[in-house]
Amino acid sequence: MRDVAVSVENISFKYPNETNYAVKNVSFYVQRGEWLAIVGHNGSGKSTIAKLLNGLLRQESGSIKIFGTELNETTIWEIRKRVGMVFQNPDNQFVGTTVQDDVAFGLENNGIPRDEMVERVNEAIRLVKMEEFSEQEPHHLSGGQKQRVAIAGIIALQPDIIILDEATSMLDPKGRNEVLETVRDLKKKQKITVISITHDLEEVVKADRVIVMNKGEVLTEGAPEEIFLLGEQLEKIGLDLPFAIKLSNHLKRAGFPLTMDHLTAEGLVDELWTLYSKM
Structure with missing residues (x-):
């Protein structure tokens, strides 16, 4: 398949001391430049998939390929350079004393030359529309602003894929809209592939395609307008239209x-x- 960013084939994973699989025989793909939303209620397996895609967990069976390269112990660090991840709580992601310092942190760790680093940091902050806050301490920002800074830190590393793991679940509606608009703009301008993990169907409206998870398996997939036709079925598995x-x-x-x-x-x-x- 041409221009496939992510290919997942029959992956399964079970947490230690658990009898049931968190993810069972799951297969899907993500096209380059596509926004795929993976939705499901708590315990559906969606966040486990996010961690498997970034190598934070290792599947028991099946394969994961990122731009044709299989994810394994040999390739994991190279693949992580291409896959950025934004987590649920923005406060847990900050390490810099200012917005600018925080966005620069990953670049410093990667040994990026200073001139290039300054250019990347400024561009990333501009893309998430946080220029006026660049000298502020991250902890003084609103929830939506914090997540935009977290996204800027990922953008500065120039990944091909961004995974949002419940990245708006702790935000108010205003903050959530700020983050989703930022992601939509980035997808359009930077041609970044986006995978968003969420339990909130309000978030999937702007996605290109949606996968619905239930009890560790893929229940269905389709365009948002197709998924929303399954109203009663979605409500039965704990999702709110x-x-x-x-x-x-x-x-x-x-x-x-x-x-x-x-x-x-x-x-x-x-x-x-x-x-x-x-x-």
């Missing part, structure tokens, strides 16, 4: 002539306004 989808369904049942199930509140408002203007 986005507000715009729920409201669209209620309005249609109430007799409103909506033409589609809207994935976003903006789209729903636009159609309601169009209907109102024709009255």
